[in-house]
Amino acid sequence: MTATILDGKTVSAALQDDIAQRVEQFKAKTGVTPCLAAVLVGEDPASQVYVRNKERACAKVGMTSQLFRRAEDISQADLLALVQQLNQDDNVNGILVQLPLPKHLDASEVLDAIDPRKDVDCFHPSNVGLLSQGRPNFLPCTPHGVVQILKHFDLPTAGKNVVILGRSDIVGKPLALMLMQRTSQTCGSDYANATVTVAHSRTPNLKELTLQADILVAAIGVAKFVTADMVKPGAVVVDVGINRTDDGLCGDVDYDALLQVAGAVTPVPGGVGRLTVTMLMENTLQAAMIQAGG
Numbered sequence: 103m104t105a106t107i108l109d110g111k112t113v114s115a116a117l118q119d120d121i122a123q124r125v126e127q128f129k130a131k132t133g134v135t136p137c138l139a140a141v142l143v144g145e146d147p148a149s150q151v152y153v154r155n156k157e158r159a160c161a162k163v164g165m166t167s168q169l170f171r172r173a174e175d176i177s178q179a180d181l182l183a184l185v186q187q188l189n190q191d192d193n194v195n196g197i198l199v200q201l202p203l204p205k206h207l208d209a210s211e212v213l214d215a216i217d218p219r220k221d222v223d224c225f226h227p228s229n230v231g232l233l234s235q236g237r238p239n240f241l242p243c244t245p246h247g248v249v250q251i252l253k254h255f256d257l258p259t260a261g262k263n264v265v266i267l268g269r270s271d272i273v274g275k276p277l278a279l280m281l282m283q284r285t286s287q288t289c290g291s292d293y294a295n296a297t298v299t300v301a302h303s304r305t306p307n308l309k310e311l312t313l314q315a316d317i318l319v320a321a322i323g324v325a326k327f328v329t330a331d332m333v334k335p336g337a338v339v340v341d342v343g344i345n346r347t348d349d350g351l352c353g354d355v356d357y358d359a360l361l362q363v364a365g366a367v368t369p370v371p372g373g374v375g376r377l378t379v380t381m382l383m384e385n386t387l388q389a390a391m392i393q394a395g396g
């Protein structure tokens with residue numbers, strides 16, 4: 103048996119075409135071109151790649167982007183002032199402060215300062231609260247990308263055992279919230295209603311748990327952590343990890359070995375990461391629509 107490769111590029115291209123059409127309609131109706139402001143502090147090479155991919159995607163779907171580069175040693179006050187300036191700028195629809203921030207900065211305080219209506223990451227406490235109550239303003243980009251990949255390949259989650267490795271605020275926690283609910287805002291009830299287990303560094307007998315997974319999501323940030331013996335034959339494996347190793351980019355799963363066991367698996371690169379960027383475009387359009395009063 104060899105696994106189906108869940109190619110994120112195909113999914114992303116299809117969704118970007120659809121977003122581009124809706125951007126076009128929105129522009130025709132309102133005269134407004136949706137605009138994403140990205141704040142990049144410091145010179146982290148991975149962050150530079152991600153931000154460049156986001157700018158490229160904006161251009162592709164007909165949106166504008168503005169990049170605000172700031173030095174590694176920017177003060178908390180200056181960064182907060184930049185966020186306030188972007189909050190007040192009517193030409194800016196979405197604000198993204200690229201993480202991680204340097205250690206001397208208080209990331210929570212910065213993210214909390216973003217106007218919730220421009221919070222295209224869905225990191226603001228009021229947006230996280232609305233998501234947890236099943237009435238989101240925005241869906242968080244990476245979890246939404248995971249759901250969109252599953253939908254594209256006709257792999258429903260309803261009634262399935264989903265095991266998520268990792269409890270981060272950016273992936274594990276919001277993805278668990280989304281998949282345990284009765285319905286997905288964008289993909290319907292077949293892409294919700296899962297029995298979700300969130301495992302983490304203090305979970306004992308991890309392999310016993312992962313072997314129960316119909317859908318296994320790896321979002322821990324450890325290269326090749328998920329080995330073939332941890333996967334139930336035929337299971338769907340979604341790899342959210344992006345690790346830079348001496349042999350190049352690699353995910354949180356041992357991809358080559360899993361091809362012989364899993365039913366389907368996402369590659370890295372070219373998997374979930376592509377969708378993260380595309381769902382950010384979706385949220386920027388949604389933000390522009392909200393701000394236009396629709």
Ligand SMILES: Nc1nc(=O)c2c([nH]1)NC[C@@H]1CN(c3ccc(C(=O)N[C@@H](CCC(=O)O)C(=O)O)cc3)C=[N+]21
Pocket residue numbers: 151152155198199200201202223243244344351370371372373374375376378379
């Ligand atoms: N405020 C904030 N929001 C984020 O959404 C956010 C963040 N900070 N910090 C870092 C993580 C990571 N992330 C990715 C974005 C693009 C790719 C991406 O484009 N991946 C491509 C290329 C990967 C590469 O070449 O490095 C791929 O997987 O094919 C991956 C990961 C967004 N994040």
Ligand SMILES: [Mg+2]
Pocket residue numbers: 323343344
């Ligand atoms: Mg990561």
